[in-house]
Amino acid sequence: MSQAHDVSSANVDPSEVNKFNKLASEWWDDKGAFATLHQINPLRLNWIEENIKRGYQSADKQKTAAQGLVGKRVLDVGCGGGILAESMARRGADVTGIDLGEENLKAASLHAEQSELTDTLRYQHIAIEALAKTHKEAFDVVTCMEMLEHVPDPSAIVQACYELLAPGGVCVMSTINRNPKSYLFAIIGAEYVLRLLDRGTHDYVKFITPAELDKMSIDAGFARQDLIGLHYNPLTKRYWLAQNVDVNYMLAVYKPLSANS
Template sequence: MNQAASNVDPAELAKFSDLAHRWWDPESEFRPLHQINPLRLEWIHGLADLTGKQVVDVGCGGGILADAMARKGAQVLGIDLATKSLKVAQLHALEAGTKGVKYRELSAETLAKEQPELFDVVTCMEMLEHVPDPASVVRACAQMVKPGGWVFFSTLNRNPKSFLFAILGAEYILKLLPKGTHEFARMIKPSELVTWARESGLDAQGFKGMEYNPFTKRYWLSQDTSVNYLLACRKG
């Protein structure tokens, strides 16, 4: 089995496939994704101006971000390896009449070989912490983007605070996410992600943190990257 085909955890795919029918229910387990999506979308659009751009969303799931980027005027390809999630994404695009978005079931590594340096923007959100070899996905994202193009990642930091907030708090106490959504050992320190990006030919342009207030149930972007964080990169 080659690296691209093997860089997937069947248990992770099964976990999200079992919930696939609930992707577009804003009160479901995916409520946090619906709530943070406008924040992520505006941050990406503010840096890369999605209008008319060729975009790929790696690990697109049910298409929440891919669909929103298409509505900003981008031509979006969403890729994932979870068949059920992709079917949900395709059905939603059909029902909502979203133009400029399509979906394919394949890995980032496979697409990078198939269509190198084709995309103006690559997004990879909440996906790196779910694969066995995240550095391989970072490399693939770098291969897919055109010189001068943008690559955006979001993931979870690995430290005692993130364990307390993202696992104990979000999954067990506040029940914002299903139990077992994240594994602490798979969380990624910003320094690790920047190293993988740099080794792949990407220049880090800046971080944003994502914070949540359980009392107001509000999310916002900040400079605090200790739990959830986003990284913007450009290809030299």
């Protein structure tokens, strides 16, 4: 079940929360409003686990890294209806999903119960900055996917991710680049032409360049690990990962074991 907390002073745009709350009943319809997330989830899940295996640091690095998500304490920030959170729990992680959309969390919690995953998967209605005050360095992995472009102050989210992550842990974030090509593909193409997303899902001025996200991460204390682009061919309806980060991209960073790492 989701746990309620005070989010009145959260770093949030209420219109963004309402936008996704209204679509809560469609989270687990793989042909509905979130069909794209279902389709890209295997790609992002595998990339997250690859970066854990490659970058996770500990006193017994070889063993714990090789386990990937197995046994890791994972926080999924802006979890929505739980598509990614559930998939990480299925791979053996102990997952906490947080979101400010109560209807989203109801849908996520119900599906977790139906999937018999509640022993290793839970949801909380709490702002990440509030969680960071009480759960410092409590997680081995933090994910923040398709969320940074929907908040007023993404740098504050990145900083809170750093504070919540244990030393040696990996953080993976995804968002949308800001340039004419991303406007054409992510808004005109995805929302108006192909109708992969509802119109108004994204606001171009909130898009974040890789350089901007990299700076937010370094300023927070993270070290760089990897950067990859997510691509889609509307003719073949195929998604894949490649080095070009002109539109959608994911960034993996890690929290050094010490300030000198």
